[in-house]
Amino acid sequence: xxxxxxxxPDQYEPEIYALWEKSDAFxxxxxKKAENYTIVMPPPNANGNLHIGxxxxxxxxxxxxxxxxLKGDNTWYIPGADHAGFExxxxxxxxxxxxxxxxxxxxxxxxYSQVWNFVHEQRGNMELQLRALxxxxxxxxxxxxxxxxVVDTVYNTFEKLWKQGLIYRGKKLVNxxxxxxxxxxxxxxxxxxxxxxxxxxxxxxxxxxxxxTELIVSTTRPETLMGDTAVAVNPKDERYxxxxxxxxxxxxxxxxxxxxxxxxxxxxxxxxxxKITPAHDQNDYEVxxxxxxxxxxxxGFDGKMTLAAGANYEGLTTTEARQKxxxxxxxxxxxxxxxxxxHSVGHCYKCDTVIEPLLKEQWFVNVKPLxxxxxxALKENRIKFHPENKKRVLIDYLKNLKDWNISRxxxxxxxxxxxxxxxxxxxxxxxxxxxxxxxxxNGKTYRRDEDTFDTWFSSGQWPYxxxxxxxxxxxxxxxxxxxxxxxxxxGRMIMLGLYNTGDVPFKDVxxxxxxxxxxxxxxxxxxxNVINPIEIVAKYGSDxxxxxxxxxxxxxxxxxxxxxxxxxxxxxxxxxxxxxxLIQDMVDNSETEAVELEIKSNGEDWIIREINRTNKExxxxxxxxxxxEAGDAIYDLIWNKYADWFLxxxxxxxxxxxxxxxxxxxxxxxxxxxxxxxxTIWQTLSWTDGMVITAKWPxxxxxxxxxxxxxxxxxxxxxxxxxxxxxxxxxNSYPIAFYDDKLIxxxxxxxxxxxxxxxxxxxxxxxxKGLHLAIAGHPNIYLEIPADxxxxxxxxxxxxxxxxxxxxxxxxxxLRNPSYVKKAPKELVDETKNQLETKQKLLDDMKAExxxx
RNA sequence: GGGCGGUUAGCUCAGUUGGCUAGAGCGUUUCUUUGACGUAGAAGAGGUCAUAGGUUCGAAUCCUAUACCGCCCACCA
Numbered sequence: 001x002x003x004x005x006x007x008x009p010d011q012y013e014p015e016i017y018a019l020w021e022k023s024d025a026f027x028x029x030x031x032k033k034a035e036n037y038t039i040v041m042p043p044p045n046a047n048g049n050l051h052i053g054x055x056x057x058x059x060x061x062x063x064x065x066x067x068x069x070l071k072g073d074n075t076w077y078i079p080g081a082d083h084a085g086f087e088x089x090x091x092x093x094x095x096x097x098x099x100x101x102x103x104x105x106x107x108x109x110x111x112y113s114q115v116w117n118f119v120h121e122q123r124g125n126m127e128l129q130l131r132a133l134x135x136x137x138x139x140x141x142x143x144x145x146x147x148x149x150v151v152d153t154v155y156n157t158f159e160k161l162w163k164q165g166l167i168y169r170g171k172k173l174v175n176x177x178x179x180x181x182x183x184x185x186x187x188x189x190x191x192x193x194x195x196x197x198x199x200x201x202x203x204x205x206x207x208x209x210x211x212x213t214e215l216i217v218s219t220t221r222p223e224t225l226m227g228d229t230a231v232a233v234n235p236k237d238e239r240y241x242x243x244x245x246x247x248x249x250x251x252x253x254x255x256x257x258x259x260x261x262x263x264x265x266x267x268x269x270x271x272x273x274x275k276i277t278p279a280h281d282q283n284d285y286e287v288x289x290x291x292x293x294x295x296x297x298x299x300g301f302d303g304k305m306t307l308a309a310g311a312n313y314e315g316l317t318t319t320e321a322r323q324k325x326x327x328x329x330x331x332x333x334x335x336x337x338x339x340x341x342x343h344s345v346g347h348c349y350k351c352d353t354v355i356e357p358l359l360k361e362q363w364f365v366n367v368k369p370l371x372x373x374x375x376x377a378l379k380e381n382r383i384k385f386h387p388e389n390k391k392r393v394l395i396d397y398l399k400n401l402k403d404w405n406i407s408r409x410x411x412x413x414x415x416x417x418x419x420x421x422x423x424x425x426x427x428x429x430x431x432x433x434x435x436x437x438x439x440x441x442n443g444k445t446y447r448r449d450e451d452t453f454d455t456w457f458s459s460g461q462w463p464y465x466x467x468x469x470x471x472x473x474x475x476x477x478x479x480x481x482x483x484x485x486x487x488x489x490x491g492r493m494i495m496l497g498l499y500n501t502g503d504v505p506f507k508d509v510x511x512x513x514x515x516x517x518x519x520x521x522x523x524x525x526x527x528x529n530v531i532n533p534i535e536i537v538a539k540y541g542s543d544x545x546x547x548x549x550x551x552x553x554x555x556x557x558x559x560x561x562x563x564x565x566x567x568x569x570x571x572x573x574x575x576x577x578x579x580x581x582l583i584q585d586m587v588d589n590s591e592t593e594a595v596e597l598e599i600k601s602n603g604e605d606w607i608i609r610e611i612n613r614t615n616k617e618x619x620x621x622x623x624x625x626x627x628x629e630a631g632d633a634i635y636d637l638i639w640n641k642y643a644d645w646f647l648x649x650x651x652x653x654x655x656x657x658x659x660x661x662x663x664x665x666x667x668x669x670x671x672x673x674x675x676x677x678x679x680t681i682w683q684t685l686s687w688t689d690g691m692v693i694t695a696k697w698p699x700x701x702x703x704x705x706x707x708x709x710x711x712x713x714x715x716x717x718x719x720x721x722x723x724x725x726x727x728x729x730x731x732n733s734y735p736i737a738f739y740d741d742k743l744i745x746x747x748x749x750x751x752x753x754x755x756x757x758x759x760x761x762x763x764x765x766x767x768x769k770g771l772h773l774a775i776a777g778h779p780n781i782y783l784e785i786p787a788d789x790x791x792x793x794x795x796x797x798x799x800x801x802x803x804x805x806x807x808x809x810x811x812x813x814x815l816r817n818p819s820y821v822k823k824a825p826k827e828l829v830d831e832t833k834n835q836l837e838t839k840q841k842l843l844d845d846m847k848a849e850x851x852x853x
Numbered sequence: 854g855g856g857c858g859g860u861u862a863g864c865u866c867a868g869u870u871g872g873c874u875a876g877a878g879c880g881u882u883u884c885u886u887u888g889a890c891g892u893a894g895a896a897g898a899g900g901u902c903a904u905a906g907g908u909u910c911g912a913a914u915c916c917u918a919u920a921c922c923g924c925c926c927a928c929c930a
Binding site for chain 1: 855856857858859864865866867868869872873874876877878879880883884885887888889890892893894895896897909910911923924925926927928929930
C-alpha cells in the first residue's frame, strides 16, 4: 500500500475490520498470568438498526476494550442481540395489521414462530453496523437473548425464586395498555402532566344523620363510579366522625356502599371525601385491601365498559362512558360542579395510550429481599459508579421498589414455565415443557400460562449468562450503558446477579447520557431530528464519529451531538495519516540503514518527554473513565507537539530510528480512539510487523530532562520572534543576532528553520543593534531591523511593558501579604518569588531596549 | 411534593483533591502556497467563570441563599 494525499476512510475500513476479525484479534488471550478484563455489550435490538446512542456506547466500550488489550489483559468484549420483546412485537403487530390480521387469528405458538422467522430474516444489519463502528468484540461469543442458555438460566432463576417463595401469582392492579393488550411494570409507564377536570358528585346518605344528607366526592374519573365499593373520610376529620359506618346510595346504580375511615382521605383536599374504586385505582386498591372491600371491574382489557358497569354503559369506551355518566348525573341533579385541574396521567411509552390500572392475575417477584441485598452491596461500595451520584439515586429507587410484575401478554418472548391445573385454578406448577400447551403430571392435566417474561427479567441476568463459559470473567469489569436504564436494567442486574451468584455482576458502572441533536433536543423519529451513525461513518469515517462523540462529553450528562467535533476528528485522522506519509517518505529516502536508537537533538528529548507524559496521562484518565480528556491529550500531542514542533525540526535531522519508534508509540496510543486509521497506517508503513490492535502499549523511552527543557526555551524564543515578525513590515526578512548564548549558538540552524529568518549570526556585544528581544534567560538577542522601522515599532512594545508591569504588581501584592508567605506551601511561595524575579529582569531588559535604538 | 444536574469565550463544552497568566473544538482577524497535511502552517483578538453573601493566605472549584434552564421519581382523589 502507498499513502495517498488524504486519508479516505471508506477505502480501508471494511478491509481492516475483516483483517482483525480473521486473525482472531478479538478473542481473549488464554494468558493465565494476565488480568481478565471483561465488558458485556448492552445487546442492541437484533432486528433493528443502530442509533447514535449505540455509536456512543460502542465508542466508549471499544476504547476501554482496545486499551486493555494493548495493555496485555485477557480482554473479552461480549456482543449481544436482543429479541427486544415488546419493541419487536409492536413492529410485528403493525405488520399483521397491514395484512388485515390480528394476534387473535393465531395461536401463541404460531405467533412465536412467525416472529422468530421475521426477526431472523431482518437480522444481521445490526451486527454489520457494529462492525462499521469498529467494535472489537468476540463474535464467537455473541449471545442472543432467546438462546437456549439464556432460557435455561432464566428458568432456573424462576424456579429458585418460586421455591423460595419469592415468586407469587396474584390478582393485583397492573398497568395495562388497552391498545397493546399487555401489562407493564411500573417503570415502563410514562407519566405526563395533563389538564383535566375535577368533578364534584353528590352521594346521598341512605339515612341522613347528624344533619348530613349527602356527601360530595371529587373525582377526575366519573366513569369508574359504577366500580365504587366505598367512600372514605379521614378518621380524624371531625366533620364526618358521626357518619362513619353509615351507607350512601351509589348514584346511577341500586347499590349502597359504606362510608369508611381511612388515612388515604385528605381532609384538606376538596370536601375531604373520596370515592373508593379498588379495581381501577392504585390507592383505592390499597384502601380496598385494608378494608376488605369488594372489587368491581367496570373497565375491560379492551378499554371498554363491562357489563358490571350496568347495561346502560356496557360496551362504551371510557371517554364515551364519562360523557354519559356526567350527563346522567346532571339529569339527576347529582353533579355539583367541575373545576380544571392539572394532574399526572400514565401513558404507554410506545403508543401513548392512557394506561389503565386493571385487575389481573400476574406473576410477581417479591423484590424486598433482593433489593435489600442490592442496597447493602451498594452501601458497601462493592460497585463504583460513574458518575458517582447515580449510586445514591439507585439506592433510593431500590428502597421504594414495589413488587415486580414479570408477566407480559405478548407472544414474543421467553414463555413463563408455569402451568395451571385445568380443574383447580389455584394449583400452579413449575415445568419447562413450554412447547406444549397442555401437559400431564401426577395424573392431572395442566394448561400452560400463555404469558411471557418481562425482558428485563432475562436481561437482568445478562452478565453471568454471557460469561457462563468463562466463569473467571465474572464479575465483569465494567457495565457501560445509558443512564436512562439505570433502574430497569442496572438495578435488576445487581439484584439478580447477587441473588444468583452471591457476587455483584460488575465492579464498575459507567453511565453515559443521551446524545441530543445539535440544538440540544432529544432525538426522536417523530421530530425528524434523528442522526444516523452509519451515515456519519460513511461521510467522515468511523474514527471521526468515535472521536467526535466522546469529545467534551462527561459521564451521565445528556449532550448535543456536534458535527464540528466530528469534522475536527476527521481532520486529526488526516493529520496522523500525513505525518505517517512524511515519515515513510523520509524512511524511503534515507540512504543509510540506521538501527540504533540515539537521541541527537534537544527537540528529541523534548518529544520523548511529551510522549511519556501523554502516555501516563492517558492511562490515568482512562482508569477514571475520562474519555474526552484522554482524547484531548492524544490530539494535543499529535497535532501541537509532534507535528508542529518535533516533525518540523526533524526535517533537518531525519533521525530515522527515532521517527519510527515515536510514530509507533503514537499510533498505539491513538489506536483505542481511532482504531481504523491507526491500523491502516500500521499496515501501510514499510517497517511495521503484525497489527497495531495486538501491539504492546508503549514503554517509556529515556531522555535528558535538561535538554527537553532547553527545547522548551527554544520554543519560547521562536514564538517570540515569530510574533515580532508577524507585526513588523518586511516580516521575516531580519536576521536574529545574538552574543554569549550557548543554546542559540548550538541551535542556529534550527532557529532559522523555525522562524524563516535569513540568518542567526553570532555578533560581538558592541555590534548589537536593532530590536532587543525580551526573553527570560536570554538577554542578548536582537532582531536586526532598520532604525526607522524600529522607532515606529517601539510604540507597540509599550503595551507589553504595561501588562508586564501589572503582572509584577500582582506578584508583589501576593508576597507582601504576610499570611500568604506564612500559610501557603513553601514551594508555591518560592515559585512566586522566582517568577517575580524573572519578570522584573524582563521588565528591566525591555526598558533597556527603549534606551538603545 | 421529593431528588438530581446545569449556568465558564460568539457557539458547543472541558476544567480530577481549592494554587501561578481559566482551556479545547468550531467560528473570527491578520499573515503564509516553507520537502506531509489548505481537512494546512504562523501570529492574534475574545471570559468581572449566572447573582449575592460566606469560609480561606488564595475560590470557576467548598458552604449558604436567589434567579433561570433541564432531567428523574412520587399513591396530586
